[in-house]
Amino acid sequence: MGLIIGFGEGVYDTIAGLVTLVVDVVKLIAGDAATRRTYGALLEELARDPLGTLAGIFEAIIAPIKTDWQAGRYGEAIGRTVFELLPAILAIVTGGGSAAGYAAKAGSAGKTVDALADAGRIASHVDDIGRIAGRVDDAGRMTGRVNDVVDPLKQRVDDLHRLLDPYAQNHRTTAIVRGEKNGQQIDIVASSNQRLDPRQRAALRPGEIEASGPGHAEAKALEYAQRHGITPQKVAASRPICPACTQRIAESGAHPVSPLRRIRSGITEE
């Protein structure tokens, strides 16, 4: 079973990675500035230190294999080796196009934070093979493995959320939608309450705008963007994003850079 799971995760990751890669290559060709920014750090890193970056990539691939093996999940480890490590070696040796997909893994080594987060690979651990198929549909929209790398926008939303008292932190949500208008970056900050807490308001920086009103934090910030002609790019929330907000994010053309709430057998999990 473990082998199947490891294999399944490899299949999922590979398909998700390919979908993202294709989408991103198209965006790069079309001159999409956001995508260029996303991969800029990685490309620069490869140009500056090709061997070190490749070492980082392999380190990032090998780490979960090592973890599985040490935890006695031998099947998963073998599955990952077959589906992740060997193709990565092959791709780099042959110079194949999928090398770029593996290069995104370097983000785990802390070198390309944005690259990985944007590379479309948020998927927490897949518990069984049956869940993989449903997830592949959304693979292009998902973001990277959150446990490996934290997007700076996620860090910022967590910083703002920590300003709440510890009891409120568990019962409300803070979200940031990063958008762009006339070439200017704008961060829209919102809460699942009508307003941000007074302490959060006081901590907002220039370029951060509070959205007030009803609704979930993510949906509120997205609605604000829509009403003000701001193009949403990324969304980060202090808690896993609910399915309805995930849908709204996808419809807006933005992508989440923090975990999504998972649904299994009709039950929503965090």
Added chain:
Amino acid sequence: MMMESNQLRTHLDALPPRSRTAFAALCCERLLPTYQAFQVVERAGSTSVLIDALDAIWAYIGGATLSSEAIAQLQATCEHVAPDTEEHTSLYAELALITVSAICLTLQTILDQQSATAAEVAERALAAVDAYLNRVADPQLTVHAVNPAFDAWIASAPLFASERQFQQENIAAARTITMLQDHDIARLRAIERTRGIQPFIRGLVKNEMPER
């Protein structure tokens, strides 16, 4: 002349630990009816859990001991009945969450004996007024940008000024708390429950809660 936050902190620093807890507990009593309103409006939560926690806090103020384990247990029980503002959308859910936070923080003052923690409870009480006014007085019902003039109005609104005034009175009451008899404390608690936002007394929410 009303107190500003830094003045409040100075007053709290000068109080003995049990009096600081008493100050925070009085703020909580004022918030409690908003939790009751949440329970009525949203048919969720448990006011009696919060009252039990407040009873334990007042017993401590009256001289009883409260172990750290008992405090942690009370905090966990209170947090368990805190609404999530993603699931409960009424104004009273926001206020109920603030009430739970204030009670848990008041319990924390017993453990840490810090004036900063008691001051945080006072801040929660002000945050409740802020949240209330933002919901009921904001002319815009849909998602919108914040109007600085509206924020300035809230800061000077009579309800906000009243809360600061009540806190000043609570400091004075907390100074003498150890000299009060049980019936005096009961009266003080009852008075605080008739102050503040008052969803029941002002008829904003129909009172369907059993008296306790």
